[in-house]
Amino acid sequence: MDLRALEAPPTDVERAAIDAVLGPAPEAPSGSWLSAKARRHLLLPALHAAQGRVGFVSPGALGYICTRLEVPPAEGFGVASFYALFALAARPPAALHVCDDLACKVAGADSLIDDLTCRASPSDEHAWHRSPCLGLCEQAPAALYTRAGAPAVERAVGGLTLERALALLRTGESVTAPEPALPQLGEPGLRLLARAGRVDPTSLDDHRAHGGYRALRRALEIGPGGVLRELVESGLVGRGGALFPTGRKWEAVAKAPARPRYVVCNADESEPGTFKDRVLMEQDPFALVEAMTIAGLTVGAERGFIYLRAEYPLAAERLTHAIAQARARGLLGPTVMGREVAFEIEIRRGAGAYVCGEETALLASIEGYRGEPRSKPPFPVEVGLFGKPTVINNVETLCNVPFIVEHGAAAYRSVGTAGSPGTRLFCVSGRVERPGVYELPLGTPLGELIARAGGVKGGGAPAAVLLGGAAGSFVGRGSLDLRLSFEDTRHAGVTLGSGVVLVLDDSVPLEPLLARIAAFFRDESCGQCVPCRVGTVRQEELVTRLGKREPLGGLAGELALLRELGQVMRDASICGLGQTASSAVESAIERLGAFREGES
Amino acid sequence: MTVHLPLAPTRAVEVSIDGRPVSVPEGATLLDACRKLGIDVPTLCHAPNLTPMNVCRVCVVEVEGARTLVPSCSRKVEAGMVVKTDSERVRLARRLVMELLASSVDLSTAPEARAFVERYGARPERFGPATPAAAAGEREGRRAGQHREPPSGGAETVAQPVKIDNELFVRDYAKCLLCYKCVEACGADAQNTFAIAVAGRGFDARIATEFDVPLPESACVFCGNCIGVCPTGALMFHSEHVLRAAGQWDETEQTKTDTVCSYCGVGCVITLHTQRGQIVKATSPHDSEVTNGHLCIKGRFGWGYVRP
Ligand SMILES: Cc1cc2nc3c(=O)[nH]c(=O)nc-3n(C[C@H](O)[C@H](O)[C@H](O)COP(=O)(O)O)c2cc1C
Numbered sequence: 055m056d057l058r059a060l061e062a063p064p065t066d067v068e069r070a071a072i073d074a075v076l077g078p079a080p081e082a083p084s085g086s087w088l089s090a091k092a093r094r095h096l097l098l099p100a101l102h103a104a105q106g107r108v109g110f111v112s113p114g115a116l117g118y119i120c121t122r123l124e125v126p127p128a129e130g131f132g133v134a135s136f137y138a139l140f141a142l143a144a145r146p147p148a149a150l151h152v153c154d155d156l157a158c159k160v161a162g163a164d165s166l167i168d169d170l171t172c173r174a175s176p177s178d179e180h181a182w183h184r185s186p187c188l189g190l191c192e193q194a195p196a197a198l199y200t201r202a203g204a205p206a207v208e209r210a211v212g213g214l215t216l217e218r219a220l221a222l223l224r225t226g227e228s229v230t231a232p233e234p235a236l237p238q239l240g241e242p243g244l245r246l247l248a249r250a251g252r253v254d255p256t257s258l259d260d261h262r263a264h265g266g267y268r269a270l271r272r273a274l275e276i277g278p279g280g281v282l283r284e285l286v287e288s289g290l291v292g293r294g295g296a297l298f299p300t301g302r303k304w305e306a307v308a309k310a311p312a313r314p315r316y317v318v319c320n321a322d323e324s325e326p327g328t329f330k331d332r333v334l335m336e337q338d339p340f341a342l343v344e345a346m347t348i349a350g351l352t353v354g355a356e357r358g359f360i361y362l363r364a365e366y367p368l369a370a371e372r373l374t375h376a377i378a379q380a381r382a383r384g385l386l387g388p389t390v391m392g393r394e395v396a397f398e399i400e401i402r403r404g405a406g407a408y409v410c411g412e413e414t415a416l417l418a419s420i421e422g423y424r425g426e427p428r429s430k431p432p433f434p435v436e437v438g439l440f441g442k443p444t445v446i447n448n449v450e451t452l453c454n455v456p457f458i459v460e461h462g463a464a465a466y467r468s469v470g471t472a473g474s475p476g477t478r479l480f481c482v483s484g485r486v487e488r489p490g491v492y493e494l495p496l497g498t499p500l501g502e503l504i505a506r507a508g509g510v511k512g513g514g515a516p517a518a519v520l521l522g523g524a525a526g527s528f529v530g531r532g533s534l535d536l537r538l539s540f541e542d543t544r545h546a547g548v549t550l551g552s553g554v555v556l557v558l559d560d561s562v563p564l565e566p567l568l569a570r571i572a573a574f575f576r577d578e579s580c581g582q583c584v585p586c587r588v589g590t591v592r593q594e595e596l597v598t599r600l601g602k603r604e605p606l607g608g609l610a611g612e613l614a615l616l617r618e619l620g621q622v623m624r625d626a627s628i629c630g631l632g633q634t635a636s637s638a639v640e641s642a643i644e645r646l647g648a649f650r651e652g653e654s
Numbered sequence: 655m656t657v658h659l660p661l662a663p664t665r666a667v668e669v670s671i672d673g674r675p676v677s678v679p680e681g682a683t684l685l686d687a688c689r690k691l692g693i694d695v696p697t698l699c700h701a702p703n704l705t706p707m708n709v710c711r712v713c714v715v716e717v718e719g720a721r722t723l724v725p726s727c728s729r730k731v732e733a734g735m736v737v738k739t740d741s742e743r744v745r746l747a748r749r750l751v752m753e754l755l756a757s758s759v760d761l762s763t764a765p766e767a768r769a770f771v772e773r774y775g776a777r778p779e780r781f782g783p784a785t786p787a788a789a790a791g792e793r794e795g796r797r798a799g800q801h802r803e804p805p806s807g808g809a810e811t812v813a814q815p816v817k818i819d820n821e822l823f824v825r826d827y828a829k830c831l832l833c834y835k836c837v838e839a840c841g842a843d844a845q846n847t848f849a850i851a852v853a854g855r856g857f858d859a860r861i862a863t864e865f866d867v868p869l870p871e872s873a874c875v876f877c878g879n880c881i882g883v884c885p886t887g888a889l890m891f892h893s894e895h896v897l898r899a900a901g902q903w904d905e906t907e908q909t910k911t912d913t914v915c916s917y918c919g920v921g922c923v924i925t926l927h928t929q930r931g932q933i934v935k936a937t938s939p940h941d942s943e944v945t946n947g948h949l950c951i952k953g954r955f956g957w958g959y960v961r962p
């Protein structure tokens with residue numbers, strides 16, 4: 055392999071920041087190409103180090119990282135330029151990423167951004183950018199503040215106002231992370247949220263005093279076979295959107311002949327409108343650590359990774375702390391609870407790419423490649439992380455496991471429906487009185503969930519609800535009786551997806567939301583396959599034309615074209631991103647009559 | 655989820671395609687099976703000498719029981735598969751894929767792709783007139799995830815000025831359909847130079863060197879293997895580019911002569927293309943056992959200095 059490194063050297067601070075991740079440079083090159091290749095998974099952490107230190111990835115920094123990891127510079131550039139949060143040209147050290155996505159739009163983000171455009175001209179010190187959903191929808195309008203330096207500052211900002219935004223940009227005032235609203239705090243019957251808000255998320259003792267780590271003890275008693283039996287019988291299906299039975303996934307990995315095996319937690323949570331995993335990780339980080347440990351012991355994996363979206367600094371902080379505490383107390387490491395079994399967990403941060411939530415893209419991203427999904431089969435249970443059998447599960451899915459192991463499948467099935475046992479976290483946002491995460495039995499009617507959230511703001515009725523996020527679909531006024539179970543939603547031709555319930559009333563214009571959704575898919579397409587790469591652009595153009603009432607030809611023809619395009623994106627795209635990119639727009643046309651108003 | 659266990663490599667697998675049974679060795683692709691039956695499946699990003707990337711999606715077929723269509727170029731046969739290659743669904747997908755490509759990419763030097771546009775009755779103009787081309791450097795300056803308002807009234811394209819930064823070949827990415835073939839040929843599949851990679855994301859994804867430096871400043875060794883695999887003429891010999899620009903490129907006047915390269919002892923087969931007594935480009939047959947279609951700078955471009 056012929057590698058020509060970028061010629062500019064890194065600055066001393068860049069070199070130090072990168073060395074802090076990669077270790078000091080060896081005196082002489084390792085000479086072993088294989089050993090460097092085995093370290094390619096450090097590419098994203100190294101890029102984060104450079105970006106976090108000086109605010110962008112300079113040619114010198116990229117060249118140095120590529121030399122250290124023996125990654126061809128063109129490939130390193132290809133990887134860095136894939137992610138929205140890596141800047142490859144000099145940028146001011148401070149940045150405010152202002153969300154202009156669905157829930158924030160409903161909460162007035164557009165006028166906030168208009169004001170910012172007038173009042174906050176970029177300077178050498180700071181800049182602001184628009185951002186897709188930051189997973190803070192219950193605190194809309196929201197933003198993420200970042201400032202490069204040692205240490206770098208990263209803070210989520212909820213309830214953003216113009217004054218607050220200007221003050222942040224001007225003074226870089228220290229921001230404290232907002233604590234989420236926990237509307238069900240203290241309610242009985244909570245499983246996933248039982249500890250949220252009631253225990254100190256930084257205290258392992260407090261966690262254990264509230265039932266933590268009983269499940270791991272029980273898992274060690276009943277052994278992998280016992281855990282798998284309970285899990286299969288529980289009927290738990292994945293909460294990441296694809297509805298795959300978790301027990302069968304774990305069994306497949308436990309039986310796979312290849313070693314080593316891995317456990318990966320999908321904490322990329324980037325579906326617009328979704329924030330449940332954030333609340334779990336921030337409020338009950340030990341639960342996830344415990345669940346992953348159970349997964350590791352059950353499927354015979356010794357290493358676990360949490361792939362966490364970069365926009366969740368508080369979750370990163372609390373999980374890092376929880377992992378360190380668990381390790382210090384013998385709950386992680388070369389032995390677990392005194393048994394001769396090993397398990398370790400590492401956190402890997404994404405860098406601003408929705409598509410990296412798709413499981414194969416996520417694995418590619420951890421390995422140091424562009425987050426491009428690949429065709430399945432083979433599935434990750436056979437060919438997963440580093441080509442090895444891998445369990446990959448959503449945060450909420452994993453957090454169901456301790457309850458199942460501790461109380462058994464029958465207890466788990468005591469709530470929910472036969473086809474959808476257990477509870478589910480719903481991310482309620484938009485025009486409701488009390489937005490937030492709600493844990494309710496699967497099968498709860500939509501109307502009841504909205505009522506639990508205080509009903510529509512100001513007492514009106516919902517005009518429409520977006521279920522499942524940008525990749526989901528809209529339902530209309532008549533859907534309040536819809537039971538939120540997997541089977542009922544499937545029957546109604548909709549999906550629970552990641553649990554998004556974005557409530558709209560008549561005060562919210564629908565079409566700008568459709569335009570935002572179309573823009574989202576265009577911006578987040580990885581660009582690999584034609585139906586999605588070009589299709590999402592054509593969809594946005596069509597939605598824009600229709601929104602302006604400027605169809606080419608006639609409305610009927612444009613709607614037919616949009617439908618054909620939707621079918622082909624669904625049918626011929628590689629991954630779920632392209633396959634669902636038209637779902638919300640199509641549902642709004644079908645069920646809500648979008649784009650027809652004002653046409654004869 | 656199906657779990658595939660490794661079986662004896664010589665096993666034959668029986669599948670049904672368009673109602674006809676066919677038996678192919680395990681590990682074969684649906685495309686192999688189609689070809690065995692003489693079914694002509696369109697492909698753009700597939701090449702026998704490169705790892706399948708299955709990105710263009712023009713080769714999709716319908717497999718009974720599958721939720722979506724599947725790319726025949728990479729999907730392995732499984733016993734009992736029932737496949738349709740010419741259903742309504744398949745034809746719609748292929749037509750739309752060609753409409754999406756033809757409305758965004760300049761296919762003027764891509765006869766194969768143009769033939770698929772014809773064959774499936776694609777009407778790219780349904781998406782409206784092309785919006786203005788990007789200025790030099792504009793696409794390279796776009797950042798992943800950063801939204802731009804769509805230009806109004808038509809269809810955005812990848813049109814942009816051609817990159818001429820060396821005397822041997824030009825890169826006209828207005829013609830690039832992002833098949834990944836050049837990246838594969840430059841990388842592990844042939845050349846092992848890794849001078850180019852896919853950079854950026856989504857519609858702004860593009861083939862690039864690190865920080866878009868000109869090729870002579872990159873790791874490129876000018877083997878031209880990327881030109882050899884490019885299906886659209888986006889990568890083109892400088893000589894061909896100049897003749898085309900002057901309106902003098904005429905394939906009907908050209909003759910092809912196979913010869914063995916005399917620079918070294920490997921014995922690569924080279925096809926010299928001559929027009930009016932002048933060599934205008936050199937290729938190597940893809941099925942050549944020596945080259946697999948790949949050459950080095952001397953075989954590919956050496957004639958440029960030694961006129962016949
Ligand atoms: C574009 C796209 C984005 C996704 N994002 C996420 C995500 O952020 N979190 C998640 O858990 N699953 C996400 N998924 C689903 C994953 O691919 C995968 O199905 C899931 O992680 C499996 O875990 P589960 O079985 O526990 O749901 C996404 C899928 C697609 C196609």
Ligand code: SF4
Nearest residue numbers: 580582583586629632
């Ligand atoms: S569907 Fe979209 S995101 Fe998925 S692989 Fe294709 S281009 Fe990438």
Ligand code: SF4
Nearest residue numbers: 840874875877878880
């Ligand atoms: S000429 Fe050879 S080395 Fe240069 S980009 Fe093409 S394939 Fe790579």
Ligand code: SF4
Nearest residue numbers: 830831833834836884
């Ligand atoms: S330049 Fe040619 S070979 Fe490379 S991706 Fe584009 S069309 Fe394919």
Ligand code: FES
Nearest residue numbers: 153157158188190
């Ligand atoms: S944080 Fe703005 S829409 Fe989710």
Ligand code: FES
Nearest residue numbers: 708710711713727
């Ligand atoms: S030829 Fe199969 S996807 Fe391109």
